[in-house]
Amino acid sequence: MKENGKATINASLQLRIVAIFILSLLPVTLPATESEPPESIPNTITINAEELIAIASKTDSLVLIDARLKTDHRQGFIEGSVSLPDTMTNCKTLNEVIENKDQPIIFYCNGAKCKRSSHAVLIAQKCSYTNIYWFRGGIDEWNKKNYPLIRQSR
């Protein structure tokens, strides 16, 4: 028990340090700094987990993009998604994973507190991709609803 407690304290301390570090980077990566991502993004459809699954099961050409950092990606991701951290997202990198501008694309990251996916969506919009969906709930919602995550890449 005691050891467990210590472990959680350590983990949360680490998390906090990481969080502080990330927060300190935010003004650089995101010009409009707010405490939370927006409720919605203009010209983009916000979807939930079930809508994501419905789209994935109907659309072969779907590109599912995990906008988190690679370290987060390795901890578990939604099957079929491509890892493209928002820090590396630009028209060139997007072009490498998406063939057509009107191909359906879904962006996600960790969830309600994470702004990487909304950031990536804005970049994709600037690169004139037209068929963008935003899974705002991200990994948090996915986990809460007991959908499977994959931890190792095939």
Added chain:
Amino acid sequence: MVILSMVVVMVSWDTYRQLAYENQRQGLSETLHREALNTVESLTEVSRDLALNAQYSVIFREAFIRGDSAIIQEAIDDQFRQYVITADLLKLVQFYVYDKNFRLLSQASKGPQIKEANQAICVSLVEQGHIRSGSERLKIISELCRSAGKPYLAVMVPIGGLRPIGYLQIIADPIHSLQTIEDKLRMPVQIHLPKGELVYQSDNWGIHSEENILVGNYVLITTDGQPALEFDVAQDVTGFRATLNESRNRVMVAAGSAALVIVLLTIFVLEKTTLKPLQRLTEQLRRVGQNRKRLSETVTVQGNTEVRALASMFNEMGSELSRLYDRYEEMAYIDLLTGLPNRRFFQDCLLKILSQSAHKKQKFTILLLDLDGFKEINDTLGHHVGDLFLGYVGKLLHDSLRALGIISFEQLNATPSVLENELGINDAMIARLGGDEFAILLPLLKESDDAVAVARCITQMLEPAVEIEGQSIVVSGSIGIATFPEHGIDAETLMRRADIALYAAKKTKTDYAIYDPAYDQNSSEQLTLNAELRAAINEGQLLLHYQPKLDLVAGRVNSVEALVRWQHPERGLILPDQFINIAEQRGLIGVLTEWVLREALMQHKLWHKQGINLSVAVNVSPRVLYDLHFPEKTQQILNELELPSEVLQLEITEETTMIDPERALKILHRLDEMGILLSIDDFGTGYSSLGYLKRLPVDEIKIDKTFVMEIAESEDDIKIVHATIDLAHNLSLKVVAEGVENESTLKTLQALGCDYAQGFFISRPAPAPQFIEWLMQTKYKPKH
């Protein structure tokens, strides 16, 4: 004191020890409970990860897509060997692989074998998986179940990512994982099946003697609510007992010393710091008791923290009470509707000015204002509009008196203390007494008739129509005036006499009246009648008298006027002029009119059955013609009695159209449409011209008896009546002459072409039986 506390500590020690043990045991069971659930949760997570990872071997995927059961089995056997016991957390029992329709494709060759999916361990997970649809099929599900008496943990994950093509179900043995609790708690553990079979016991179970251990227990429940496993955990309490004994001694010593110290301190503190400050607080309380205005004063005291805290709470309470008191005072003395002082404040003020005026010989006047027609506003436009209107009147009164310099400072919405401080002996004040009654206290600085000027000014100010919530409202005010010391030297007399004067003003329909002793007797009689009228209506003390209307052309009586009388049990017969205005003021006129209508029409029906055809005329007060529902109510009575509207005639006065012409016209037109005959009563006494009558839907005018009575003697009256008849005929109106008291008058009227006559010469008003008796023996009998 010290000895006492020692005894208390000793006596209750045993109870404390029992409690301490029980608490410890409960805590132990809770820890066990938490630990068991944590372990099951970790096991579920590990199983889930294993199941998810197992399907990503290339061999497995390819074999699954081909549907090659043998290769799938090889792949999962690999996993099985690798993971059979993973880090003490997971002991695998079986691996089932299903296609997307939950047909069993393969299973690990090591575990217990089944032939079909419906034989699987924790088969309810399969059933649960089967009935899912849509995105639900993607969810990871798990459960703790019992199969052949033993508990199992099952986890099912989808195969194929976002488009499931099959399912993988892992069965694990939770007992193995739950054994780890002994390490986590560092205590020996026993695990039983629900029936009692021991499935695990720590090696060191039972090494301590029984009095030195505490046993906690917990029952793990399956997902569907059955007991799965029972846990016992034993804690060595040798150390705990020692601690308990030690703490007992410490508590006893501490209690003894603390008690001693407290006794000494209390004496010291009481002497030095508490008694004196408390005395100061008591003094302040006494002062506040004498004068509540000192409530907001603060007291500063020296003393210890508690006393200072008490003093500060005392001060806070004082200022809070003072605030509350102000608020309470405001509610008690201010009228919330208008923001003016209320009756109570007015009374207090009156008493104060009386005590001051008595020796200064200063005169002052009370003006009581009552709004005529306010009740109708409330009844017809609703209380909301009524309230707004009262607010408007309050402000109008205040602002105008302020503008005239009669009120010297802002009294509207002033707090009672401001009012009290500012009001001097020479200041006027205005209050709302309640309902539509306002009062003004007016010091008379000059000998001239100040009060009358103020009264006139107020009634004039109230005259113009005012628009409230889109409704145009017209009322008039009546004012009663009583002066100190002329009309009374005490508050009660002055108020009563102002009230009597007000009543007189209302009765005479003048704007104001100054108290006159002659009013007194009248008014006391009126006041009693006032209370009795409602009872009179309900108890059948009212009756109708009938006076015929003679058709001068046909020489027959075809209609009668119904006149209401009050048969008072003590005072005898009372005529309407004594009580109609009471009914109007009391809001009883509507009920009274309805009663008269019903009674008169019932009489008509009765006569009709007897073969006598007489239409009936009923007098309607202007107040009734303010009620938009009146036509409806009239129609209802006609319907009830199954009578046509032509049998009814309504007599209205010129006043009717003066209160609110638009409204009255609307009601009159409605009555006219219904086919009811309308006539103007007492014509000639008001201000309306015949030209004005053109606008009204009336059929008939009744020339007032003052013009008719002396027609035989006065040339002027003849001229007036003649001209009136001619003009009325030009407007297609019939003319009735009232007050025919002799034959020559009747003849003259006939000669002038008058249509109907009414008066004592023909017949006095009489009760129905007498009237019929008269009718039967005259030459004026109606046509059958």
